[in-house]
Amino acid sequence: MQFFKSLEVSLRNWRNQVISPIKYRGDAVHCPVCDHSFSHFLPAGTGDRARPGAVCPLCRSRERDRLSWLFLQKRENELLQKHMQFLHVAPEPRLSEFFFSAIGEGYITADLMRKDVMVRMDVQDMLYPNETMDAIYCNHVFQDVPDDRKAIAECFRVLRPGGWAVVNVPLFAEATSEANTPGNVRPTWDKRPDEHVRNYGPDYQQRLEDAGFLTEVFAPEDLEPDAEKRKHLGIDGPRTGYVHFVRKPPAST
Structure with missing residues (x-):
């Protein structure tokens, strides 16, 4: 198979x-x-x-990728530097090319099951010591892991003070709830975990803040105010979602 x-x-x-x-x-x-x-x-x-x-x-x-792309293009000079320590979880091919071009050495791809990544890793139990990463990009992953709070805490742990992450999830509900059955059950030959073990609502932001992150949320209209241009770029639909941008607070002096 x-x-x-x-x-x-x-x-x-x-x-x-x-x-x-x-x-x-x-x-x-x-x-x-x-x-x-x-x-x-x-x-x-x-x-x-x-x-x-x-x-x-x-x-x-997809819509979420195009939205994140616009965000990254607007903030590239601020957020991306050569040879920074950058962890890309479940890497999207085009975004991976973009990040590698901007960062070079220091760019790391990781996934639990895929073979085309640098590191096989569970986001609930990252392989890295405390405060070793400058940035993490983890898009539409937490909805598929058994313990998302642990995964969020792991991101916080491995980020250096002042480090940032993009941790988007699909928002389908009024409030976050665990799914009784996954939204996508894999066939028996497919060893990847089932998808969508929870449905997120706007209170997802509070989960990030509970872990210690400083949070910013960007809607499509924040990144492209013109409604016709949003439609042209395919980021005008209700499922486009938001960019959840977080920072680990800087070290106290």
């Missing part, structure tokens, strides 16, 4: 790079991540979480 899964991924990548730019050519929407325009974005999700214009046909970035 794993062979067929790898073959499927290879065929999908070929389709994305060769067929999609032709099939979806146009200028109705623009993906800032790969800097290409298309006739429309592709749908994603199912049921009540279906999103009609979510995925870039070329780079496969």
Whole structure:
């Protein structure tokens, strides 16, 4: 089964790079991540979480990726430096390329199950000593881990004083609750954990603050005030979410 899964991924990548730019050519929407325009974005999700214009046909970035990309572009000079210690959990390919180009040595990718990363690691039990990282990027991960508070605490522990993190999650509920059953149950041959073991609400920010973080939350309109431009970039839908930017307080003097 794993062979067929790898073959499927290879065929999908070929389709994305060769067929999609032709099939979806146009200028109705623009993906800032790969800097290409298309006739429309592709749908994603199912049921009540279906999103009609979510995925870039070329780079496969989703609304959350495009939103984070805009945030990072606006803050790149402030946040990213060469050779900083930067941990990227569950790395997205295009964002990984961007981070590696900006940082170089010091950029680390990590994931619990994937083989295409530098470090195999559980975010609930990070392999690094206290205060060793300058930054962490961990996008849409905490909703899939059994103990998200422990994972958040681990991020706080390994960050240096003054260090920052982007720790976005999907917000589907009025208040955070544990899911009785995962939102995505894997087939028996797939050894990855089931997805969406909890549904987050706006009180997610309080969880971050409970761990000690200073928090800022950026909505799509904070990063792009023009409604037509938000639509053009595909970050105008209700499932786009927010950028949750946090800092570990600086060391007291």
